[in-house]
Amino acid sequence: MGKKLTSRAEDYSKWYNELVVKADLAENSGVRGCMVIKPYGFAIWEKMQAGLDKMFKDTGHQNAYFPLFIPKSYLSKEASHVEGFAKECAVVTHYRLKNAEDGSGIVVDEDAKLEEELIVRPTSETIIWDTYRKWIQSYRDLPLLINQWANVVRWEMRTRLFLRTAEFLWQEGHTAHATEKEAIEEADMIMHLYADFAENHMAVPVIKGTKTESERFAGAVETYCIEALMQDGKALQAGTSHFLGQNFAKAFDVKFANKEGKQDHVWATSWGVSTRLMGALIMTHSDDNGLVLPPKLAPIQVVIVPIYKGEEQLDAITEKVNPLVKELRSKGISVKYDNRDTHKPGFKFNEYELKGVPVRLAVGQRDLENDTFEIARRDTLEKETITSGDAVEKITTLLEDIQTNIYSKAKTYQESHITNVDSYDEFKQVLEEKGGFIAAHWDGTTETEDRIKTETKATTRCIPIDVIEEEGRCMVTGKPSSFRVLFAKAY
Amino acid sequence: MGKKLTSRAEDYSKWYNELVVKADLAENSGVRGCMVIKPYGFAIWEKMQAGLDKMFKDTGHQNAYFPLFIPKSYLSKEASHVEGFAKECAVVTHYRLKNAEDGSGIVVDEDAKLEEELIVRPTSETIIWDTYRKWIQSYRDLPLLINQWANVVRWEMRTRLFLRTAEFLWQEGHTAHATEKEAIEEADMIMHLYADFAENHMAVPVIKGTKTESERFAGAVETYCIEALMQDGKALQAGTSHFLGQNFAKAFDVKFANKEGKQDHVWATSWGVSTRLMGALIMTHSDDNGLVLPPKLAPIQVVIVPIYKGEEQLDAITEKVNPLVKELRSKGISVKYDNRDTHKPGFKFNEYELKGVPVRLAVGQRDLENDTFEIARRDTLEKETITSGDAVEKITTLLEDIQTNIYSKAKTYQESHITNVDSYDEFKQVLEEKGGFIAAHWDGTTETEDRIKTETKATTRCIPIDVIEEEGRCMVTGKPSSFRVLFAKAY
Structure with a gap:
């Protein structure tokens, strides 16, 4: 086993990194930013998958599988989407290696250059909506409720096991609906499903809410999320569900004939949770002696x-x-x-x-x-x-008692770490001394969000779904605001 | 539903292609050679996965997950392995796109070139054995029995849904053992496990055997296989299990201290089945009216x-x-x-x-x-x-009766399509007129195999495990031979 773990008090970040490796959950591989999920860690992930998969199927979703590769041109079809993903994607340019002429080993065969580069999927909206165009003709084909379990790649520069890796495993749901209302209901339902899973399987209490514009998914009209709080007072976005409006349907020309026979663009959602949940699970419950697992997910x-x-x-x-x-x-x-x-x-x-x-x-x-x-x-x-x-x-x-107890403990911690503040000075002080979620008035502008982020490293986590209307003034600019937003430093 | 299926008699190949699409199993995507597995097809694959996964776990294997990418240099470490895979692999060379300066869209950012190219895994021996080096020190760490469910990419030029696609889904087992005997037993056990699954879940009768040298996996000492027979008389390799000797342990320097404290290289196996099994399932049982599914795998x-x-x-x-x-x-x-x-x-x-x-x-x-x-x-x-x-x-x-009946029907077909021949002329005639497996004497040389392949398109499928010793002469060269090998045209 080697020597004891670094304690959380001593160095929370080091404690986490050591724990993931020592508890045989995962380790870094020889490929920059890509992890190996070890059998014990994977067994936990399999239990998460099984729990979620059942919930998806119980709510009418079916699994399918779409290609790993996305033609470069697909990515460009939805403007904000390409903006969000082009800067961090793995690009396949060739399809063959050959022996170097100087005998120095194998090299890329320049004669095998692809006509169009392929992107390793960072998320699958584009390839899936290109497919849905063929599957959807009439209202009878809707709703289309599909989920995919897959690996995706985002070329992150600073990676950490489970929390941020170049390749990660996830599920991505992609649904198509006849009406705006139905699509919004789906996105909202999935947020509740994720919260249910987090709280009742993972014993991780979460706050449900919507993202501010600047924190939305690239291509979404609204992003619903669940936010968890780690023991070091930092938040962790544990799952997101997006109402995509007709953005992708328009970008990929997906229309259907409604009951009246009129053509209309389809309404969409997408939603996902990933191996990042492993990080949330580990950091919520574990202690200086090691991992603490909820019985429902313990291998x-x-x-x-x-x-x-x-x-x-x-x-x-x-x-x-x-x-x-x-x-x-x-x-x-x-x-x-x-x-x-x-x-x-x-x-x-x-x-x-x-x-x-x-x-x-x-x-x-x-x-x-x-x-x-x-x-x-x-x-x-x-x-x-x-x-x-x-x-x-x-x-x-x-076993039942442990499941309940660790949830209660985490819930108590979370509840005692939501602080209302009314001035920017107090905000900075709470952030520094206590951490956790800080509920503050904000003027609703990205400019102010950016300033807060630059000055304090805190970001808006969400506007809670049960937010209370309350007249106030933005803690930074003094402009009027009608509800408090949750801020936190986040993973 | 559209018009009726093409009949098998009319055009078997066309019948298959139509059936896969019309029965909502899979379709081609916008990415060359990559398929979309549709919900109905994926539901069958999920049932296959569940059945196999249980069998793997019941025999002591654990699941894990290894990176999608393989550094180019890893591939080169095992000589015959690189020879087998370098010619058909997707190569990642860059990690970012940018807006073209002329405003023509997004292009590869040449400032974001990888120092070392990454290969999208065609199979994971190299990345896994690079990891095993860290996991294995002593005989106490052995056997290491690991399986991975993953997507892999082989840049095939001619693709067909399920049977041969650039990206496919599979499982790959990678085990490490202290002795040669144990590793051989593992490879052999898995071949039997695969045969059990094919026959009792898929209702597809198979012949168990070993591959000739030229048909072995790139890097294997021995390849065990199961071979199925389709209704058009062509064989389909449905699963392979490889005894890798110490080849990968030596290439990646994986040693262990045995009970006597002496250092030795580890013995290895690897084995896999893929979405190709879907092709075998479809072609074995279906008829001119459509798909026929074994009850055990029917969604x-x-x-x-x-x-x-x-x-x-x-x-x-x-x-x-x-x-x-x-x-x-x-x-x-x-x-x-x-x-x-x-x-x-x-x-x-x-x-x-x-x-x-x-x-x-x-x-x-x-x-x-x-x-x-x-x-x-x-x-x-x-x-x-x-x-x-x-x-x-x-x-x-x-339901039980259908499961048994379609197996019996396929078994009867298979048994009536194994023909002993003693001359090359007869071989060609049977191949042409009847198809199926042809059991013939062969001189054991790759040269003769190549000649037969070139002249007739038939390849050696396997040396059956229950092959009978029998003196004879190679049907092509007349050289002495002591058992018959099975030949067939194959998918």
Whole structure:
């Protein structure tokens, strides 16, 4: 395991980077900005995928798959979209390598230059709307509710595991509707679906809202979002859902015949969450001992560690443990019985603490004699001794309790880190000393947003959906404002 | 639906291309050689993924994710590997676009040229073995059993939906072992796993075997494969599993300390199946009316079509159908009740026939009066009238029966299309007139294989694992041979 983690208080950023690697979640690869998601980290992501995928299907969406590559010309068709993505995209220019004539290795074969360069998708609106043109003729073809699980590439200059990587995994929903109202309802529904997933699966409380104009997706009319708060007081955008108006339908000429037989452009949404959620999950719950996972997403929910001397004792423990393992599995609980003889119990305890396994059982000689288990919960690190007969019920209850407890803890933290401020000085002070979300009046201009960002590094996170109308004055310019916007430093 | 499918007899290739598009499985995209997998096609692929993924996990494998990009220099490290893939790879050379100075649109920004070109992965051995070097130190780290679901790109010049596309989806397993024996056992086990999946999920009979040297994977010591036979007498390689020896461990310097503390290079396997399996599935079972799907992979296993005049009759039918739908779903059977009022029953019958839904129920006024359903099976197109009370049992039995029946039919076809020949003339004649697998003696040289390929377009498909030792002479050169090899024209 190596030496202990850097503590959060000492260096939050270093703590995160170390934790991701030490807990076997991910690591940097030999390719700049691209990560390797290790089996343990990927198992968590798979559970996220399964949870989300079911929610998408339950709300009528189907999965499909569109090409990795986007012809350069497609990107240009929607003006603000190309502006947003052209500056950070991987460009394929050739389709073959050859042996260098001087024998120095393999080089790009200049005879195999593409007529039109291809962009590795940074997001798929353009290629998908080029396809939808063929799929949509009539109102009968609508709504079209499609999702794709895919990898995308944005050439970020400063990358961090899960939070910002050149390649990342995500899902992107792309829907087409007959009316503006329906499309807005879809975008809004997905924001609520994302919030539901974040809160009830990830145990991550979020604030639902809409983005200000300058923070909107490139090509969107409105961007709905969920914003989470990390333990260092920085916000993290955890998911976005965009109402695209008719922008892409017009750019790609996607029209349909309505019930009256008249041609109209289609209304659109797109929405996505990515492996960035892994970063949110890690930073919301984990502590100085390592990862803390919500039971619903933990690849191993219960680990059982035998404490023994010699094979005979191990056999007795195994005999005691086997029926419990069987019963837990029959209840759909994932259990690992770690009887490896290559590592000592203390090493195993540290390992599972680091990896955030919610419940740990230990069984030693005394437990054999007394028919007990020692049970420990990862979130509070509390331990107790229970009788074997109570184990299944105790474990079941504990898993539910941990799920609830870590959510409550994060929710309490979030609620105590939303501060109303009424002056720019107070804003700067709270930002510096406390962090978190700051609710302030703002004049609604991008100019003021830019100034605040430059001077404080804080950005508008969202206008909460439950925002209260309240007359006030912009903390910077003094111009009138009718509601508070949430600001924060963000990942 | 448009006009009828071209028949198989008329033009098999055209029949396939039309079927893939008309059954809503996939279509060509605006990007050369890249396909769009449509929701219905993707739903079948998802079922394949789920089945395979479970089999991989049940045999101890874990999923992970490795970068899309491979630095050019990595590819060169294994000599035969680069030889195999350099000629058909997409090359990323730049990471930014910019507005053209003449205002003509966006162009590649030459200031954003990569120091080292990146290849879009055609397969991931190189990037994965570069990573394994960091993961493997001791025999305790072995075996390392990892799988990845991913997209890969091979710049094929002639593409066909599912069968050969520039981008395709696949899984690639990459395992590391302490001994040669273990690695060979793994590669062999996976071949059997693939055969099990093909036969028991896809209902596609396959022949298991090993490839001749010239047909081996670039970098493999031995390639195990499963070969299926399509209805036009052409073979289709449905999955491969490679024993890689220590080739990649040596190229990427991956060593481990064995139990005796001595350093040794690791032994490796890699194995994969792809969306090509969709092609095999479609071509094995389908007929001139459209797709025929094995119930285990059918997104919709049962469709119920009401035949009615007016809303009142529809309501009565719906009332009759609802409890059946509920009961079937509770048994895990996927049912669609198609009560759309935008299409006539005849249209729906054609649509579900085209889409290969295994079981179709129709309910009309007479069925209401007699408490019956009309039930039709897609594979044989047989229909009968059953009483409502028998419906669940009948459907359950029928789904099993269809799964078995289409396998048997394909197996009978395959068995009747393996022909022993003893002369090159006979070989050419059988190839021309009958097709299928031809078992013939061959002198074991690549030279002779090349000659046969050039003259007849047939290639060696495999040396079957149950091949019988038999003295003979090569049908082309007359040189001695001790077993027969299977030849065929292949996709």
